[in-house]
Amino acid sequence: MTSTLTAPDPVRTAPAEPPPVVRVSGLRMSYGTQQVLRGIDFTITQGQIVALLGPNGAGKSTTIEILEGFRLRSAGEVSVLGVDPARGDEAWRARLGIVLQSWRDHGKWRVRELLSHFGSFYRPYATDGVTRPWDVDELLAAVGLTEQADKPIAALSGGQRRRLDIAVGIVGRPEVLFLDEPTVGFDPQARQEFHELLRTLADARMTILLTTHDLHEAEKLADQVLILAGGRIAARGTVAELAREFGGEAEVTWTSGGRAHSARTADVSAFVRQLIQDGAEVDDLRVHRAGLEEIYLSMVAGEEAKR
Numbered sequence: 561m562t563s564t565l566t567a568p569d570p571v572r573t574a575p576a577e578p579p580p581v582v583r584v585s586g587l588r589m590s591y592g593t594q595q596v597l598r599g600i601d602f603t604i605t606q607g608q609i610v611a612l613l614g615p616n617g618a619g620k621s622t623t624i625e626i627l628e629g630f631r632l633r634s635a636g637e638v639s640v641l642g643v644d645p646a647r648g649d650e651a652w653r654a655r656l657g658i659v660l661q662s663w664r665d666h667g668k669w670r671v672r673e674l675l676s677h678f679g680s681f682y683r684p685y686a687t688d689g690v691t692r693p694w695d696v697d698e699l700l701a702a703v704g705l706t707e708q709a710d711k712p713i714a715a716l717s718g719g720q721r722r723r724l725d726i727a728v729g730i731v732g733r734p735e736v737l738f739l740d741e742p743t744v745g746f747d748p749q750a751r752q753e754f755h756e757l758l759r760t761l762a763d764a765r766m767t768i769l770l771t772t773h774d775l776h777e778a779e780k781l782a783d784q785v786l787i788l789a790g791g792r793i794a795a796r797g798t799v800a801e802l803a804r805e806f807g808g809e810a811e812v813t814w815t816s817g818g819r820a821h822s823a824r825t826a827d828v829s830a831f832v833r834q835l836i837q838d839g840a841e842v843d844d845l846r847v848h849r850a851g852l853e854e855i856y857l858s859m860v861a862g863e864e865a866k867r
């Protein structure tokens with residue numbers, strides 16, 4: 561009997577890498593004679609949370625505004641969801657979420673009314689795969705504003721207002737969400753809840769780019785950190801990668817036979833393996849690597865010294 565099975569076509573069956581959601585290549589931006597971005601490159605894949613860090617005036621907001629299509633770049637290639645933001649239409653814009661500053665002008669609107677109102681703009685952009693807008697009650701629950709649903713916006717606390725800003729940003733169920741310094745003014749609990757919300761959204765495949773000055777936030781949240789300094793991406797990677805690349809040697813401390821020891825090493829695993837193999841009775845072993853804050857401060861100081 562001849563088999564009807566044929567060898568799989570390697571081209572058709574190879575799992576396709578999804579294209580990046582954001583792709584930036586050679587991006588330059590000048591305001592008059594001031595060059596703010598001097599050629600930056602990065603990509604963001606679906607479901608990633610990326611934190612853009614950098615000192616005041618580094619060009620973080622400029623970069624985000626170019627990606628949102630609000631600002632025209634001077635040069636370079638940019639694509640968001642496969643579209644050049646300079647040519648994005650309404651259907652493209654409906655797939656983006658943007659978290660702006662508070663809706664202070666709408667103080668008399670009630671929370672539910674405001675979300676229903678903004679949500680209605682997204683109805684024409686629903687697809688078979690994406691229900692738009694987000695159901696208001698579900699959205700209120702997701703951002704923790706169920707109890708405030710019928711309150712006027714003017715009666716919300718600062719933290720509740722910020723959650724509403726986020727709800728407005730995601731009411732259209734965006735595929736990519738941009739947030740410019742989203743947690744300014746949050747208390748620790750609001751910040752913690754906000755981080756959990758962003759994680760939930762990213763787990764549901766939403767792609768998130770945020771700017772922040774809060775290094776702990778970036779360390780906790782970001783799958784990828786981009787440090788913008790001197791008009792360039794001075795460093796990029798996961799926090800662990802940055803620590804390995806720029807953090808220098810790790811310090812290992814331990815106690816053995818009641819005595820404290822410490823050593824510096826570039827390869828912690830090999831060091832600890834050797835220590836155990838040498839028969840040391842090791843207690844209270846700790847490894848300290850430079851955290852993002854130390855790396856960031858030394859990167860930025862280095863970039864500024866070059867200018």
Ligand SMILES: Nc1ncnc2c1ncn2[C@@H]1O[C@H](COP(=O)(O)OP(=O)(O)OP(=O)(O)O)[C@@H](O)[C@H]1O
Pocket residue numbers: 591596614615616617618619620621622623
């Ligand atoms: N519309 C504009 N016209 C002229 N210069 C501008 C304009 N917008 C921003 N700049 C300048 O470009 C530089 C980068 O600004 P941008 O707001 O992008 O930085 P940032 O990294 O977001 O800063 P911050 O952390 O202070 O928010 C700054 O020197 C700023 O003064």
